[in-house]
Amino acid sequence: MVEKRLYHSVANQILELIDSGVFPTGSRLPGERDLATKFGVSRVAVREAEIALQAQGRIEIKIGSGAYVLDASNKALNGLPKVGPFELTEARALFEAESAALAAPIITDEAIAELEKYINIMSGEVVTDMSADEADEAFHMRIAQSTNNHVIIFVIGNMWKMRTEAAELQTVYKSVCDKDGSHRQDEHTAILNALRNRDPSAARAAMRAHFTRMIEALLVASEEAAYEEVKRKASESRSRFTLTQQLH
């Protein structure tokens, strides 16, 4: 465990103490001077370590008070929270529907053409080096980009990363996608048509429908397979999302 820079080593030692429960979440860790003595390094090294940990969101440094351990329970290494498939899909349903509605009036013909291309790739009509999954992502991201809003692009991009990086989701999503290819195709086409007509309401509805059916497919998959964790969360989300749907 030899690091190139001293503060790396110090930061790791601090993290070990945190993860081992010596410094529980919310607690205040010893002062920089104490830690320096304890680790046998200078205060500068401890300080740099704490700055790095703060930049990673593991601790919070308060002037004149001390450094406090933040709750890292629901944070993955990349900074994105680890979430379940239902809440992710629910959030995507809401946010991507608004994204599509916002993009509809201002989407360019070029973007429309690209979306059409991605649909053809997903259906297998066009052969490229792009996988169906990549085309799916490109399809959704292209719509987000058509809003010309960097925040929306950022948010939807992050949600896709959550989907990609969560191992639990991968398993569930894959089993779902294998058996709903034709549905997905129809839904994407519906979204494209709404955008082609520059109809915000239709785009919103089509996008919502897309994710709504995805949630239903997830429910089926969670009952077939033995995803105990998923099942548990499903019972929570099912009633909630039904409520959301009846609003439209």
Next chain:
Amino acid sequence: MVEKRLYHSVANQILELIDSGVFPTGSRLPGERDLATKFGVSRVAVREAEIALQAQGRIEIKIGSGAYVLDASNKALNGLPKVGPFELTEARALFEAESAALAAPIITDEAIAELEKYINIMSGEVVTDMSADEADEAFHMRIAQSTNNHVIIFVIGNMWKMRTEAAELQTVYKSVCDKDGSHRQDEHTAILNALRNRDPSAARAAMRAHFTRMIEALLVASEEAAYEEVKRKASESRSRFTLTQQLH
């Protein structure tokens, strides 16, 4: 443009130079001693700034060689994108409205009570150690938490961070908030009432109205003051957002 800690300010100045193209991707930035002189701070401050930037994956520090700018395409993890006030507010209007609609049917009485408390803090009726701005954030975040959806909580929390961390936004927002205290109060009350009635549509509408008026206030502010950069972006967003509004 005043940050709490010096190294934070230095890090932002370095980021500006990177994003403005002065230090392109892959290039080596000036030595710590040079930057310290240029920014008028000590070498320690520059060093801490670079450590923070390294922890965020923006630069790579090589011993004896220098600090090199990394490809920012992989950012967006811990680092938030720099955004303008209009696109941020537009995104918040869309996302927070859906958040409120989703929370409305399932919000607890405890949450309602808390929201009421935050409103009173903002109006000054209740005196605590919490500032009006902090109460404002707590109000919006409490609604997001009431969705029980970690993705939504994460997204809305991130948008608030963007608002806090963007220096440009601070100036504009501040000038707006100074003169719309009463409006904000009424709007928050309207949101609360909709949630109290467990009315999703009303909650969505109230939240949209809240941000719609904020955008209008931003437009006024951008015309009064000499925020050239803001003005330019305003002309883009004005027409777009008008279109969004007519959907409801």
Next chain:
DNA sequence: TTCGTAAAATTGGTCACACCAATATTGCGG
């Protein structure tokens, strides 16, 4: 005793200076 406030101690923030180690550059000899 209880409470509020002022003094003292603690803690993070910043700085200047010094020295070491890794890396780049220079310059000399071949």
Next chain:
DNA sequence: CCGCAATATTGGTGTGACCAATTTTACGAA
């Protein structure tokens, strides 16, 4: 022109000091 050593540059670490924000302590008034 090339290779290598001397030199300069740059990041890494340490020490000590002082400031500012915060917390704790202590003391005096009610």
